Amino acid sequence: xxxxxxxxxxxxxxxxxxxxxxxxxxxxxxxxxxxxxxxxxxxxxxxxxxxxxxxxxxxxxxxxxxxxxxxxxxxxxxxxxxxxxxxxxxxxxxxxxxxxxxxxxxxxxxxxxxxxxxxxxxxxxxxxxxxxxxxxxxxxxxxxxxxxxxxxxxxxxxxxxxxxxxxxxxxxxxxxxxxxxxxxxxxxxxxxxxxxxxxxxxxxxxxxxxxxxxxxxxxxxxxxxxxxxxxxxxxxxxxxxxxx
Numbered sequence: 001x002x003x004x005x006x007x008x009x010x011x012x013x014x015x016x017x018x019x020x021x022x023x024x025x026x027x028x029x030x031x032x033x034x035x036x037x038x039x040x041x042x043x044x045x046x047x048x049x050x051x052x053x054x055x056x057x058x059x060x061x062x063x064x065x066x067x068x069x070x071x072x073x074x075x076x077x078x079x080x081x082x083x084x085x086x087x088x089x090x091x092x093x094x095x096x097x098x099x100x101x102x103x104x105x106x107x108x109x110x111x112x113x114x115x116x117x118x119x120x121x122x123x124x125x126x127x128x129x130x131x132x133x134x135x136x137x138x139x140x141x142x143x144x145x146x147x148x149x150x151x152x153x154x155x156x157x158x159x160x161x162x163x164x165x166x167x168x169x170x171x172x173x174x175x176x177x178x179x180x181x182x183x184x185x186x187x188x189x190x191x192x193x194x195x196x197x198x199x200x201x202x203x204x205x206x207x208x209x210x211x212x213x214x215x216x217x218x219x220x221x222x223x224x225x226x227x228x229x230x231x232x233x234x235x236x237x238x239x240x241x242x243x244x
Contacts (some may be wrong), residue, residue, distance in 0.1 A: 044083070051086045058093050065101055 062068070081089070097104050 047083050051083065051090070054090050055086070058090060061097065062093075065097065065103065 098108065
């Protein structure tokens with residue numbers, strides 16, 4: 001672990017924990033020594049649970065940075081230590097991340113020069129000392145509380161349906177399934193009829209419309225050829241009569 005010089009340029013694991021408070025990758029932990037004699041059993045359980053959460057987050061951070069996690073036996077050994085020992089181990093792991101990882105160092109540098117951007121600002125935060133603002137906020141939402149309470153009371157007053165009607169509906173379920181199956185079959189038959197109708201319309205259009213147009217065009221060409229041959233014959237006969 002890198003030695004701390006106490007200057008402003010030196011970043012500590014505590015600062016590393018404050019870099020990304022929004023995504024929960026690293027959390028800050030207290031550096032005050034904890035003794036089992038000064039806390040109750042509930043506080044000890046809470047401390048162990050908090051340390052377990054911090055260790056899990058360290059494992060996720062290790063997975064993101066190095067691509068692997070510590071073995072389960074190592075984690076079990078760490079959890080068997082005292083609260084102070086586990087806290088020191090977490091502090092040491094943060095120091096290792098700080099000293100050996102360039103990405104974490106860059107993150108610390110960004111946090112140092114942009115402290116305001118990394119702070120989690122709650123837009124709904126109200127200063128506890130400003131009682132007038134807090135009272136105004138509560139009074140502004142008083143109507144919502146009343147409407148919600150009335151809705152909850154109305155839900156409680158809604159009577160439940162009779163069990164016999166539900167049993168009748170359940171007994172009709174096989175018939176409902178049969179009707180749904182029959183409706184599906186009818187839809188399939190209708191789809192087939194639509195396809196056959198489309199094929200018939202296409203065949204009628206190709207034979208009754210397009211073929212008829214082609215036949216009419218052919219007949220018109222034949223009539224024009226016959227008319228031309230008749231005119232040519234009449235012209236030849238006329239020239240023969242004039243020659244005689």
